[in-house]
Amino acid sequence: MRRTFGLGPAVAAVLALPGCAEVEPPALLTELTAPARWRVGTPLQVVGRGLAGRSLRIDGIAAKIPLQWAGSRSDGWEAAWGHLPADANWRDGQRISQICLDGTDLAGWQPCLAADARFVSSWHPQLESLQSQAPWRWGQRAEVRGADLLLPGEGEQFLEVESGGQVRAAALTTRLGQGRTRGELAIAPHWLGAQPGDRLWRARLVGTAQRGDGSAVSAATPWGSWQTSHVQTPELMRPPALPGWRRGDWSPAMALGVADDGSWQLQWSGHWLWRSASVPMAAATPGGLAGHSVATSAWWSAALPWAIAPDRFDGQVRLVVTDGQDQWTSAPLGVAVPLLPTLQRVEVEAGAAWRAALARLGLQAHAAAVEMALLQRLRQLFSGYALEITLVTAPQADGRERLRLRLGDLDGNGLHLLGAESTLAKDVGNRKLDEELAGFDPAAWQSGQVAVSGVFAGELLGFSARLHPDRPSASAAFDEVFAPWCGQLGGTAATASQAAAAQAAIRQLAWAVAEVSAHEIGHALGLAAGADEPHHLGDHPGWIMDSGDARPWAERAGLAGAPASQWGPIDAAYLQMVLPKERR
Numbered sequence: 001m002r003r004t005f006g007l008g009p010a011v012a013a014v015l016a017l018p019g020c021a022e023v024e025p026p027a028l029l030t031e032l033t034a035p036a037r038w039r040v041g042t043p044l045q046v047v048g049r050g051l052a053g054r055s056l057r058i059d060g061i062a063a064k065i066p067l068q069w070a071g072s073r074s075d076g077w078e079a080a081w082g083h084l085p086a087d088a089n090w091r092d093g094q095r096i097s098q099i100c101l102d103g104t105d106l107a108g109w110q111p112c113l114a115a116d117a118r119f120v121s122s123w124h125p126q127l128e129s130l131q132s133q134a135p136w137r138w139g140q141r142a143e144v145r146g147a148d149l150l151l152p153g154e155g156e157q158f159l160e161v162e163s164g165g166q167v168r169a170a171a172l173t174t175r176l177g178q179g180r181t182r183g184e185l186a187i188a189p190h191w192l193g194a195q196p197g198d199r200l201w202r203a204r205l206v207g208t209a210q211r212g213d214g215s216a217v218s219a220a221t222p223w224g225s226w227q228t229s230h231v232q233t234p235e236l237m238r239p240p241a242l243p244g245w246r247r248g249d250w251s252p253a254m255a256l257g258v259a260d261d262g263s264w265q266l267q268w269s270g271h272w273l274w275r276s277a278s279v280p281m282a283a284a285t286p287g288g289l290a291g292h293s294v295a296t297s298a299w300w301s302a303a304l305p306w307a308i309a310p311d312r313f314d315g316q317v318r319l320v321v322t323d324g325q326d327q328w329t330s331a332p333l334g335v336a337v338p339l340l341p342t343l344q345r346v347e348v349e350a351g352a353a354w355r356a357a358l359a360r361l362g363l364q365a366h367a368a369a370v371e372m373a374l375l376q377r378l379r380q381l382f383s384g385y386a387l388e389i390t391l392v393t394a395p396q397a398d399g400r401e402r403l404r405l406r407l408g409d410l411d412g413n414g415l416h417l418l419g420a421e422s423t424l425a426k427d428v429g430n431r432k433l434d435e436e437l438a439g440f441d442p443a444a445w446q447s448g449q450v451a452v453s454g455v456f457a458g459e460l461l462g463f464s465a466r467l468h469p470d471r472p473s474a475s476a477a478f479d480e481v482f483a484p485w486c487g488q489l490g491g492t493a494a495t496a497s498q499a500a501a502a503q504a505a506i507r508q509l510a511w512a513v514a515e516v517s518a519h520e521i522g523h524a525l526g527l528a529a530g531a532d533e534p535h536h537l538g539d540h541p542g543w544i545m546d547s548g549d550a551r552p553w554a555e556r557a558g559l560a561g562a563p564a565s566q567w568g569p570i571d572a573a574y575l576q577m578v579l580p581k582e583r584r
C-alpha cells in the first residue's frame with residue numbers, strides 16, 4: 001500500500017509562529033512515500049528541500065539511509081530516494097513513527113516527517129492470480145496479484161511455471177507506488193514451450209527476503225491450480241506488394257508478434273543471381289527493429305565482391321528468437337525477389353552549430369534561403385547518381401541505413417579545416433552505407449587521425465583577404481560579398497527585409513557549403529577514385545575531389561569565369577558504378 005505523509009506537526013508549528021517573519025529553512029522534508037510494512041532494503045521516497053548529499057535517520061537505529069537525489073519536480077520541490085539499511089537494533093514488529101534528515105540545519109532544528117509503519121523480518125508471500133491478455137504472446141506483459149510481494153531492494157522473487165513436466169522461473173518486478181499486492185513480468189518463450197497451441201500450466205511464487213540482522217529468509221507459496229492458456233508464437237511473412245529488395249532498406253520478410261525488446265534475428269541463406277552467375281550468400285543476421293529487419297550493407301559486402309551487381313536473390317529466411325539460453329527457430333520461408341539498384345541516403349543535419357556559423361557570417365535571418373539553395377546545389381552536384389539527400393534539424397531514426405553529415409561552425413579539430421571525414425579506411429566500393437560524419441569519432445582519435453567529422457562553415461572566413469592577407473587562398477571577392485553582413489569584417493547582420501541586398505552572399509555561401517559537403521560525402525563513398533591518397537594529386541580545375549589548396553574561393557562559390565565544380569572523369573565513372581540510377 002502506498003502511504004504519503006505531509007509536514008510533521010512540529011515542523012508546521014515552527015513555520016507558523018505568530019509574530020515572526022516567515023523564514024524559509026535551508027533544509028526541509030514535506031512528503032514521504034513508503035509501504036506500511038518495512039524490511040531491510042525497503043525503498044523510501046522523500047520530497048523536500050536541501051536533499052542532495054543528505055541521509056535519513058530513524059530513532060533507535062544507528063545505520064543511516066543515504067539519499068539518492070532524483071532531481072527537482074515541476075513544483076520546485078526536490079525528490080530523493082533510499083533503501084532501509086540492515087541494523088542490529090531492528091526488532092520484528094518495531095514501530096516507526098518518524099524519520100528525519102541527518103544532522104541539524106542552520107536554525108538549530110532537525111527536519112522530520114511523521115511515519116506510520118512496522119518493521120518485519122518475516123516474509124509470508126501469497127499468490128492469487130496471473131493475468132494476461134489472451135492469447136499469450138512472447139514479450140507480452142503479465143500481471144501478478146498477491147500479498148506481501150517484495151519491493152525493489154528487499155530481495156529476489158520469481159514466478160515459477162510448471163508445464164509439460166518442466167519448471168521454469170521468471171523474475172517478478174514490483175514498484176513502490178503499486179504496493180505489495182501487484183507485480184508484473186514478461187511472458188518468456190521458454191515458459192510454455194516454443195510451439196503454438198494450448199498449454200496446461202500452474203504457477204507459484206518463490207524467493208528470498210533480507211532480515212534485519214543481515215541474514216535472509218526464503219519462502220515459496222503452494223502451487224496454484226492447473227490452468228490452460230493458448231500460446232501464439234511469432235509469425236514470419238512477406239510484406240504485401242513488395243516491388244523489390246534494395247540494399248540498406250527493409251528486407252523482403254517481416255516478423256510479427258516479437259516483442260520490441262526481444263532478441264531476434266532473420267537468418268538468410270541462398271544465392272545472388274547475376275546474369276549466368278550464381279553467388280552464394282554468406283550467413284547473415286540483420287538486427288531487428290519494431291517488427292522489421294534492415295538489409296544492412298555489412299552482410300551485403302561480406303557476401304559479394306563490390307563490383308558485382310546482382311539482379312535477383314533466391315533463397316530462404318528463418319526467424320530466430322533468443323531468450324537467455326533458450327532459442328526458437330521458425331520454419332523457413334522461401335524468398336525470391338528482384339534486386340533494385342543501391343540507393344545511398346544522405347541526411348544533412350543543420351542544427352544549432354550550423355545556425356552559429358550563419359550568425360558568424362551575418363546571415364542568420366536568411367537561414368531558410370541559404371538551406372534551400374544549399375540543398376538544391378548539393379542535389380545538382382549528385383544528379384545522375386542514386387543518392388537521396390534530405391536536410392534535417394536533428395538525426396532521424398527509422399532503422400534504414402544512411403550517411404549522416406553535420407553542418408557546423410568552427411573546426412573542432414583545431415586545424416581550421418572546411419570539412420573532415422574521420423573514417424579509418426577508404427570505403428572502396430561504398431561497402432558501408434551507414435556512416436557518421438557528424439562529430440567526434442573515438443576510434444579516429446585513438447589512431448591519431450582527424451577525429452571530428454562534418455562541414456565547418458564558420459571556417460570559410462579563412463578566405464577573407466582582410467583577416468588573412470598573407471594566405472595564398474585569400475580572396476578580395478569573398479570580402480566584397482560578405483563584408484556588409486559579417487561582424488568580423490565590420491558589417492551588420494542582414495535583416496529579414498534585406499533579402500535582395502544579401503542575395504549574392506546567400507547564393508555564394510550555399511554553393512560553397514554544398515561543394516564542401518559534396519567533397520566529404522565523396523570521401524564516405526570511397527573517393528577519390530583510382531588514388532591511394534585521399535585526394536587527387538595536383539590541380540585539376542573544378543574537380544571536387546582535389547585537395548583543399550587546389551580549390552580557390554571562385555571555384556567553390558561558382559563565380560563567373562571560374563571553372564565549374566565537377567566530378568573528375570574517373571570519379572564520375574566510379575560513382576556511376578557504385579550508385580547507378582538504373583540497373584546496368
